[in-house]
Amino acid sequence: MNEKSAEKARRALDKLRIELPSWGFANTGTRFGKFIQAAAASTIEEKFGDAAQVHAFTGACPTLALHVEWDLPQGRNDVARVEQLSRQSGIRPGSINPNIFQNQEYKYGSIGNPDPAVRKMAVQHILECVGIAEALESRDISPWFADGSNYPGSQSIRHRMEYFEEGLKEIHRALKPGQRLLIEYKPFEPAFYHTDVADWGMAYLLAKEAGPQARVLVDTGHHYQSQNIEQIVAWLLHREMIGGFHFNDRRYADDDLTLGSIDPYQVFRIFHEIQMYEWETGAGADIAYMVDQSHNLKGKIEAMIQTVCVAQELYARAAIVDYERLAALQQNCSVVDAEETLRSAFWEDTRPIVAGWRKAKGLPEDPLRAFRESGYLEKITRERREKNMRSSASYA
Numbered sequence: 313m314n315e316k317s318a319e320k321a322r323r324a325l326d327k328l329r330i331e332l333p334s335w336g337f338a339n340t341g342t343r344f345g346k347f348i349q350a351a352a353a354s355t356i357e358e359k360f361g362d363a364a365q366v367h368a369f370t371g372a373c374p375t376l377a378l379h380v381e382w383d384l385p386q387g388r389n390d391v392a393r394v395e396q397l398s399r400q401s402g403i404r405p406g407s408i409n410p411n412i413f414q415n416q417e418y419k420y421g422s423i424g425n426p427d428p429a430v431r432k433m434a435v436q437h438i439l440e441c442v443g444i445a446e447a448l449e450s451r452d453i454s455p456w457f458a459d460g461s462n463y464p465g466s467q468s469i470r471h472r473m474e475y476f477e478e479g480l481k482e483i484h485r486a487l488k489p490g491q492r493l494l495i496e497y498k499p500f501e502p503a504f505y506h507t508d509v510a511d512w513g514m515a516y517l518l519a520k521e522a523g524p525q526a527r528v529l530v531d532t533g534h535h536y537q538s539q540n541i542e543q544i545v546a547w548l549l550h551r552e553m554i555g556g557f558h559f560n561d562r563r564y565a566d567d568d569l570t571l572g573s574i575d576p577y578q579v580f581r582i583f584h585e586i587q588m589y590e591w592e593t594g595a596g597a598d599i600a601y602m603v604d605q606s607h608n609l610k611g612k613i614e615a616m617i618q619t620v621c622v623a624q625e626l627y628a629r630a631a632i633v634d635y636e637r638l639a640a641l642q643q644n645c646s647v648v649d650a651e652e653t654l655r656s657a658f659w660e661d662t663r664p665i666v667a668g669w670r671k672a673k674g675l676p677e678d679p680l681r682a683f684r685e686s687g688y689l690e691k692i693t694r695e696r697r698e699k700n701m702r703s704s705a706s707y708a
């Protein structure tokens with residue numbers, strides 16, 4: 313790789329920040345159960361501590377996404393505790409994720425529920441999340457709605473749209489200046505006939521309807537197999553309606569596997585669309601890069617370190633694309649040369665550059681190895697084993 317490209321990669325790495333999900337450090341599973349890890353985090357203290365480890369070894373993830381019911385079960389009353397943990401760990405609270413899918417009342421939906429009392433309850437919870445975000449100086453409130461139905465005819469799809477429009481407008485009215493409402497879409501699961509916010513277009517229209525501080529959140533696992541995700545990203549960039557990503561990887565559905573473990577070229581193509589947009593417009597795309605994974609078999613902290621490293625390597629590859637040349641080749645419809653210009657960047661091994669970037673920042677060149685040699689895992693395993701092994705593994 314020539315020095316010009318290496319410098320472009322280093323500048324891109326200086327910019328890239330990845331937000332980690334608190335729930336990615338906890339024992340999670342599938343509907344067929346979960347395999348308990350003795351070292352997993354189960355308290356907000358442990359989640360901040362583990363996130364601080366990943367940031368200490370990678371230097372790229374200074375914020376932690378919080379899921380309110382799981383991390384702030386007392387709502388606003390837990391804010392002071394979270395602020396204290398943030399000061400202790402050096403990790404800032406990131407996006408605030410409401411939980412409008414777990415409570416029994418949400419059986420037939422949250423803000424899309426035919427029952428106005430349940431809609432009110434869901435909107436109230438999200439309004440409390442807006443308050444928590446303000447108190448924690450977090451910018452983004454990112455609700456995901458499991459709302460939908462399982463059988464044709466069992467719900468009015470159009471009535472539920474109206475409920476969503478009303479609810480999101482009420483929430484948007486409560487946003488403080490600078491705050492953003494990130495609307496996440498998902499085609500199915502847990503609803504298996506229709507999901508109210510099923511794709512980017514529905515999220516886009518609801519965000520536009522809600523107000524100017526609403527954006528769309530793209531979870532890479534929330535797409536049908538044949539969907540062209542980078543084309544969706546290009547649309548949302550073009551319309552300045554993309555707010556953030558939940559990065560993960562999948563072979564089949566919303567598998568929440570580690571980033572780039574199945575299709576690294578997919579992630580590269582997404583980063584390419586963003587960096588070519590930034591090159592062409594000269595404007596930084598205002599995107600929150602977040603991870604949303606559940607590590608059922610891999611060690612939680614190791615999986616996070618892997619994820620951040622892969623994101624850095626792929627983001628650096630997209631940064632070294634010769635955009636001047638590519639734009640000219642696209643204009644001339646030089647198909648093969650344009651493709652080769654993009655692909656040749658993908659085949660560049662950016663790991664030495666990323667390792668050098670870390671070294672220059674006083675970070676370990678190999679974060680995974682440094683973490684393994686740190687003894688942190690052995691320490692938390694001793695501290696947490698007894699508590700974790702007591703927790704239930706079964707689904708039903």
Ligand code: LRH
Pocket residue numbers: 335409456496498531558566604
């Ligand atoms: C839904 C989702 C959402 C989170 C949850 C943990 O599939 O992607 O972003 O709230 O996972």
Ligand code: MN
Pocket residue numbers: 456496531558604
């Ligand atoms: Mn998600």
